[in-house]
Amino acid sequence: MRKFARITGIVLLNIIVIAVLLEILLRLTAPILPGSAGVAARWVTTGKPFAQDWTPAWQQNRDHYWALRPNLDNVLQYGSPTVSFRLSTAELWEGGGIGFRATVPIDYEVHSVVVGDSFGMCFTERADCWVEQLAGNLGQNIVNLSQPVTGTSSHLRILRDFGQPLQPPLVIWQFFGNDFNDDYGLAVFREEIESLEDEADTVQSTEARAWTALYAVLETLITGRFSGVPDSEAAFIKPYRATYGDNNENVLQFGGAYELQALDMSREQNQIGYALSQDSFAEAQNLVSTWDGELVVVIIPTREEVYADITIPMMGETEIARLQSARDAMHTICNEVELHCFDLYDTFQEYAQNGEALYYADDMHLNPYGNAVLAEALAIWLHDNDIVSANDG
16 A cells, blocks of 8 residues: 555656646747647736737727728738738828828829728738739729728728729729628717617626646647637637538638627617618718719628538527628618629638638638639629729739
């Protein structure tokens, strides 16, 4: 018994020593530790999941909710802990006050402008953004006026203030389903309407739980996720995870609470945003017609809809329908306002069913390949609908 106790003690001591050494090693290597394990280790050690310190390029703006700061030079940005890109911005003209991912000065013929949110600005390097690729595909000059964390009301103001002076023959308006929610948020921010607070809108800001880095990494490797994320970030965590592709080489994390709230058209907040958006689209249609321009709306679906074969078995049809409700609502506006709309759902589904990754694994935005697919499909659609002639590019 004494021998057994001595051996047990030695084993336990070794386990403790190994655990302590691993904890120290993980804390020292957390900034460079790759993948989800590194993200979990950084949550514990720094309270942030990112490998490098960074400052968001966007700041609050009364007219737009958020807008890019001007005159940024190749600054690091993150879309998620594993998605990073470099961003430079410039004012279209002195005193404009807002930064754009555009080439200035605009001393060249402008064939098109793009207004939209982060899907138009692109969470990629600028060369990989669909706007830049579309310009190359068409052989045209396109000015990207997209701003992150914005909705339709903001996009109308951007078009009026920065697009109208350019008098572009074509205005491409990028839409994503959270734009209705952003319109509601902007109206509240501008104190034009009262806030409709409910439990879904209330976020508690807390620090990450005091797990050890070793525990965090082990939990992540075993379960695929780290439970110690601060409550303030919980809405953006994707609770479901699946692999797909020929050799299951692609990962899809999905079903975040934010998207399920922001795109759910049964919520009164989003219905208020819908009414504001409808008015903005009608005004935009009239505005573009004053210089005989053409307005087209590009609708980007969610990952959950595009990869429905993967997501429905795990989330259920009801949850996917909540996300789809925003895209369906946009189609209603397209019909009622008589907008020329191009929905990428069918195109994207073809690629998804072949196991190709169009979106980032843990971020709702399009990856570089998804941007390329969008640019090619939109170029074809513009040609097929005689909006851009074959002689233009």
